[in-house]
Amino acid sequence: MFKKILLAHDGSNGADAALEKAAGLCKLTGAELVVLTVYRHHSILEASISMVRGHGEESGNLDDAMRSAxxxxxxxxxxxxxxxxxxxxxxxxxxxxxARTIVTFARQNGCDLIVVGSRGVGASEGYMLGSVSHKVTSISEIPVLVV
Known part of the structure; x- marks a missing residue:
């Protein structure tokens, strides 16, 4: 049924619930699980006003901190x-x-299912479906399971 399942994980409780479903599907079908965490690049302006610090010293830059997280x-x-x-x-x-990074990664890596949490760590608390999961379902040609 599925050979390679992509789980988009952002560290949220919703992503952990999606992970449990994806794990169950992998065990059921023998599929490989591919976990993808996407971080947002920041502009030079955002980086210059950032309060990100590492051990009391200036951390390399905001992208490095986001990549590390x-x-x-x-x-x-x-x-x-x-x-x-x-x-x-x-x-x-x-x-x-x-959303675009998730869908592109899935396509480029031969994934046949994308699993996402319905709401992640974004500021979409008031929506029934989070903006990332909604957009993934809108632009993906690969089946998407929203948990």
Missing amino acids: AREVGNHAKALAGTLGVPKVQAFIKGGPS
């Missing part, structure tokens, strides 16, 4: 998938606009 989220999701019994898991991080 995304790596931690991805590694956590990969470890959690392992504890849920998924035998084959890979984790990746990418910078860019979330």
Whole structure:
């Protein structure tokens, strides 16, 4: 049925729920799980006014801090998938606009299902469906499971 499932994970509770569903599907179908965490690139202006600091010194730049946080989220999701019994898991991080990056990554890597949480860590608390999950379902030609 599925050979490669892409899980978009942003560190939120919704993403953890999506991970549980994706893990179940992987165990059921023997599919590989690919975890993708997307971070947003920041402009030079945003980086210059950022309060991001590392150990009391100026942190390299905002993109480096975002990339590092995304790596931690991805590694956590990969470890959690392992504890849920998924035998084959890979984790990746990418910078860019979330929905488009998720869909492009899935297409380029031969994924046949995208799994996303219905709401993540964005400021979309008042919506029935988060803006990223909504956009992924709108632009993807690959089936999308929203948890």
